[in-house]
Amino acid sequence: MNRLSTFNIVSLTLGFAFLYIPMLILVIYSFNESKLVTVWAGFSTKWYGELLQNEAMIDAAWVTVKVAFLSSSLATILGTMAAYVMVRRGRFFGRTLFSGMIYAPLVMPEVITGLSLLLLFIAIGLDRGVLTIVLAHTTFAMCYVSVVVSSRLISFDDSLEEAALDLGATQWEAFRLVTLPIIAPAVISGWLLAFTLSLDDLVIASFTSGPSATTLPIKIFSSVRLGVSPEINALSTIIIAIVTVGVLTASIISKRQITRRLQEEAAA
Amino acid sequence: MRRLLVGIPYLWLLVLFLVPFGIVAKISLSDVAIAIPPYTPTLDLSGGWSAIRAYFAELDFENFAFLASDDLYWKAYLSSLKIAAISTFLTLLVGFPMAYAMARAPAAWRPALLMLVILPFWTSFLIRVYAWIGILSTEGFLNQFLLWIGVINEPLTILNTNLAVYIGIVYTYLPFMILPIYSTLEKMDGSLLEAAEDLGCSRAQAFWLITVPLARPGIIAGSFLVFIPTLGEFVIPSLLGGSGTLMIGKVLWEEFFNNRDWPVASAVAIILLLILIIPIVLFQKNQQRQAEAEK
Amino acid sequence: MASSGQAEVFAPWEDPNEVPLIKIAGVTKRFGDFTAIDNVSIDIYRQEFFALLGPSGCGKTTLMRMLAGFETPSEGLISIDGQDMGAVPPNQRAVNMMFQSYALFPHLSVWDNIAFGLRRDGLSKDKVAARVEEMLKLVQLGQFARRKPHQISGGQRQRVALARSLAKAPKLLLLDEPLGALDKKLRQETQFELMDIQEKTGTTFVIVTHDQEEAMTVASRVAVMDHGQLIQVATPEVIYEQPNSVYVADFIGDVNLIEGAVGAIGDGAELLWAEGRAALMGQPGADLSKGSKATFAIRPEKIAISAEEPMDRRNRVQGKILDIGYLGNLSTYHVELPEGPVVKCEVGNRSRIERRDFTWEDEVWLSWSDTAGLVLPG
Numbered sequence: 001m002n003r004l005s006t007f008n009i010v011s012l013t014l015g016f017a018f019l020y021i022p023m024l025i026l027v028i029y030s031f032n033e034s035k036l037v038t039v040w041a042g043f044s045t046k047w048y049g050e051l052l053q054n055e056a057m058i059d060a061a062w063v064t065v066k067v068a069f070l071s072s073s074l075a076t077i078l079g080t081m082a083a084y085v086m087v088r089r090g091r092f093f094g095r096t097l098f099s100g101m102i103y104a105p106l107v108m109p110e111v112i113t114g115l116s117l118l119l120l121f122i123a124i125g126l127d128r129g130v131l132t133i134v135l136a137h138t139t140f141a142m143c144y145v146s147v148v149v150s151s152r153l154i155s156f157d158d159s160l161e162e163a164a165l166d167l168g169a170t171q172w173e174a175f176r177l178v179t180l181p182i183i184a185p186a187v188i189s190g191w192l193l194a195f196t197l198s199l200d201d202l203v204i205a206s207f208t209s210g211p212s213a214t215t216l217p218i219k220i221f222s223s224v225r226l227g228v229s230p231e232i233n234a235l236s237t238i239i240i241a242i243v244t245v246g247v248l249t250a251s252i253i254s255k256r257q258i259t260r261r262l263q264e265e266a267a268a
Numbered sequence: 269m270r271r272l273l274v275g276i277p278y279l280w281l282l283v284l285f286l287v288p289f290g291i292v293a294k295i296s297l298s299d300v301a302i303a304i305p306p307y308t309p310t311l312d313l314s315g316g317w318s319a320i321r322a323y324f325a326e327l328d329f330e331n332f333a334f335l336a337s338d339d340l341y342w343k344a345y346l347s348s349l350k351i352a353a354i355s356t357f358l359t360l361l362v363g364f365p366m367a368y369a370m371a372r373a374p375a376a377w378r379p380a381l382l383m384l385v386i387l388p389f390w391t392s393f394l395i396r397v398y399a400w401i402g403i404l405s406t407e408g409f410l411n412q413f414l415l416w417i418g419v420i421n422e423p424l425t426i427l428n429t430n431l432a433v434y435i436g437i438v439y440t441y442l443p444f445m446i447l448p449i450y451s452t453l454e455k456m457d458g459s460l461l462e463a464a465e466d467l468g469c470s471r472a473q474a475f476w477l478i479t480v481p482l483a484r485p486g487i488i489a490g491s492f493l494v495f496i497p498t499l500g501e502f503v504i505p506s507l508l509g510g511s512g513t514l515m516i517g518k519v520l521w522e523e524f525f526n527n528r529d530w531p532v533a534s535a536v537a538i539i540l541l542l543i544l545i546i547p548i549v550l551f552q553k554n555q556q557r558q559a560e561a562e563k
Numbered sequence: 564m565a566s567s568g569q570a571e572v573f574a575p576w577e578d579p580n581e582v583p584l585i586k587i588a589g590v591t592k593r594f595g596d597f598t599a600i601d602n603v604s605i606d607i608y609r610q611e612f613f614a615l616l617g618p619s620g621c622g623k624t625t626l627m628r629m630l631a632g633f634e635t636p637s638e639g640l641i642s643i644d645g646q647d648m649g650a651v652p653p654n655q656r657a658v659n660m661m662f663q664s665y666a667l668f669p670h671l672s673v674w675d676n677i678a679f680g681l682r683r684d685g686l687s688k689d690k691v692a693a694r695v696e697e698m699l700k701l702v703q704l705g706q707f708a709r710r711k712p713h714q715i716s717g718g719q720r721q722r723v724a725l726a727r728s729l730a731k732a733p734k735l736l737l738l739d740e741p742l743g744a745l746d747k748k749l750r751q752e753t754q755f756e757l758m759d760i761q762e763k764t765g766t767t768f769v770i771v772t773h774d775q776e777e778a779m780t781v782a783s784r785v786a787v788m789d790h791g792q793l794i795q796v797a798t799p800e801v802i803y804e805q806p807n808s809v810y811v812a813d814f815i816g817d818v819n820l821i822e823g824a825v826g827a828i829g830d831g832a833e834l835l836w837a838e839g840r841a842a843l844m845g846q847p848g849a850d851l852s853k854g855s856k857a858t859f860a861i862r863p864e865k866i867a868i869s870a871e872e873p874m875d876r877r878n879r880v881q882g883k884i885l886d887i888g889y890l891g892n893l894s895t896y897h898v899e900l901p902e903g904p905v906v907k908c909e910v911g912n913r914s915r916i917e918r919r920d921f922t923w924e925d926e927v928w929l930s931w932s933d934t935a936g937l938v939l940p941g
Binding site: 157160164166168181264 | 731
């Protein structure tokens with residue numbers, strides 16, 4: 001059990017090679033001198049320089065971050081509310097419809113979500129731009145947040161909130177002082193998930209953006225359609241680096257906390 | 269307070285999720301027109317009751333009849349189902365041994381291995397698909413490598429074929445397959461296999477009679493998690509697939525953006541949804557069964 | 564044990580002039596079709612340590628949650644200190660509860676947990692601090708004030724929960740299975756600590772438990788519940804020695820039950836249990852009518868075992884030893900009567916070197932006094 005068989009070692013090695021080699025190639029060739037992306041012509045960082053000069057790209061990146069920040073924050077508030085309602089409030093009018101609307105966007109093809117939202121924005125005469133992308137991203141991201149938060153709320157001991165009420169807290173105080181601090185890690189991971197989903201989304205953004213607002217994925221997609229470019233490799237490397245550092249930091253922090261907690265519990 | 273708590277997210281989803289579907293359904297029954305918006309009829313409430321009646325009278329199933337008569341759409345739906353099914357199977361073939369090896373790995377390694385599986389999931393989907401263009405193209409790394417070791421004499425055409433689409437799907441959806449299988453295998457008690465061997469099973473028999481049945485809920489969940497989103501996939505077929513790659517997500521996109529035929533795009537969306545309902549319901553049932561079994 | 568008539572005996576329920584702190588009058592609680600509480604009336608007096616005892620699902624927890632305000636009665640009234648509690652939400656009741664899971668806020672320190680309720684009352688900082696210190700002293704947790712709940716032991720957590728619920732000096736403290744999570748030894752120590760604290764603070768305690776030993780140890784009175792109904796409310800001595808029903812006799816402690824019919828009723832009551840056998844004599848446990856179905860209840864420790872027939876006792880039966888259990892402080896004999904029933908009898912092991920009087924298959928006589936057993940209806 002403790003030693004892996006050769007077969008297991010081989011499947012892990014090949015599997016992770018499959019997962020990581022494509023990204024590795026991308027990163028390596030972003031430092032390639034040549035414009036020809038498959039021929040190595042020496043180390044250079046010139047594509048990063050060119051990328052920083054590409055104002056359209058920088059603008060799109062800025063729009064993307066802005067949209068992601070706004071929509072993930074909104075989605076976190078709405079998604080947490082929805083999770084709280086679903087887990088804690090017993091019955092209310094239209095509960096089945098509500099839960100259906102929360103879970104449906106998770107399995108909905110993006111082309112359909114994008115199309116339907118675009119048709120709505122046109123029907124009500126809303127000009128397409130940052131606002132419409134934020135609305136669209138908030139809608140599908142809030143469902144992911146609500147799933148993450150409700151899985152935490154389900155394992156939450158109901159008597160904690162009852163204890164707060166029993167000690168004289170109002171409903172709002174019980175939520176703010178007891179429930180929220182305890183579910184905070186889930187709320188934060190919900191926010192991170194929503195932020196990443198928004199950063200990453202191409203299809204829904206393509207439907208709901210207008211000429212005034214182009215996001216980075218839209219920009220990348222239109223340039224990638226023409227083939228591989230070293231500039232996009234450089235951009236990809238930057239994104240991969242940011243994500244890797246972010247995810248590793250987050251997991252190291254949470255692992256440290258868990259280890260410390262286990263040690264303290266053992267000592268108690 | 270309580271009303272607001274229920275009301276705000278409820279209203280949000282009603283307006284931004286349910287109403288848009290109503291609009292899609294409605295436009296799928298309308299006719300295309302050279303106007304802004306490019307369909308007719310449009311509802312004019314100022315016309316009163318008779319205008320509403322006239323409006324409903326003009327809606328028909330013409331677009332659906334058109335989809336049924338034009339075999340492009342039939343082929344696109346069937347080909348989406350085929351591509352989704354084949355790539356789900358391929359993902360299972362790649363994912364199961366990995367999940368199995370991870371579950372068998374020493375406990376101290378597992379968090380790190382899990383991290384390695386999850387990390388690509390946080391990285392941009394678009395970039396991960398893009399990475400394969402450089403690998404699979406005629407002068408790409410794969411062909412260079414194969415030519416160099418002498419397996420082939422002239423470069424293979426992989427990019428812009430269905431094969432490239434399969435590779436892209438397996439690559440991007442692999443974590444969705446590994447994670448559920450890993451979580452069922454990880455819970456499995458190692459002494460079960462020892463018991464099976466003690467009772468006279470060979471290693472291989474123990475694997476087929478014990479491990480695979482116990483991993484079944486994970487295999488089913490993982491397969492649906494790959495199959496369902498793949499059906500409506502757009503990015504992978506449009507970047508890695510060729511003109512011969514028919515997938516319904518791509519067709520919808522082209523109807524909408526290239527042909528500007530909103531009514532037909534809407535009808536395509538409605539039918540895609542109807543096709544999706546079956547696997548989604550099956551998936552839900554599997555999840556419920558698993559949740560009940562765990563109680 | 565209690566010699567009635569002495570002034571210092573705590574028995575407000577026997578004083579007709581005493582006003583109860585809590586009045587539960589004709590309370591019924593239904594959840595859909597299910598009746599959790601069925602027309603229950605209880606009066607609980609100031610400074611009582613009152614136990615609600617019953618198996619899980621008997622309605623004891625629901626009754627307690629109604630006192631706390633988390634459930635409202637479907638019918639009937641609950642009043643505390645003369646005030647009808649019908650419309651009072653939990654956060655405005657002078658009632659505090661110690662939860663079964665303790666419900667300690669995991670993100671707050673011991674100190675902040677205890678201060679939580681005081682701060683909700685808008686007390687000044689100094690007053691909160693003074694009261695928290697006082698409570699920490701009461702439960703002897705001064706040096707753990709800055710720790711988080713997961714950094715202290717189970718027994719300490721239990722004391723934090725107690726301190727937190729007592730901090731606001733409630734008129735009534737509810738304890739939901741307060742010792743359920745502790746191991747046996749700690750539980751016994753804590754029972755006495757709980758009684759001590761109850762006495763020191765003079766707070767009225769209502770405890771919910773399924774552990775009859777715990778209820779008997781701590782409570783001034785015990786209410787035995789089953790299927791949402793109140794079966795008997797009495798002091799532990801009365802519950803043990805004079806149960807009013809087979810259910811209570813069987814639920815509390817060990818008991819031998821012999822079924823039969825009511826015979827003559829005079830000084831005591833007779834139970835006719837087998838053709839051609841002398842009737843068993845016991846005290847009537849409740850109203851009996853001659854000829855009706857009844858059960859004779861006798862505790863194992865009240866039965867004597869002997870080789871010769873004890874001619875001086877009316878209640879004597881002969882049987883064969885089926886099983887012997889040696890428990891250290893006492894031995895248990897399972898004796899099978901020719902008529903079928905197996906009677907359990909307990910004998911204390913007083914001398915260290917035990918002379919084995921009886922062994923398996925021995926024919927022995929069991930006997931008990933006329934007042935040792937009870938004849939109960941049903």
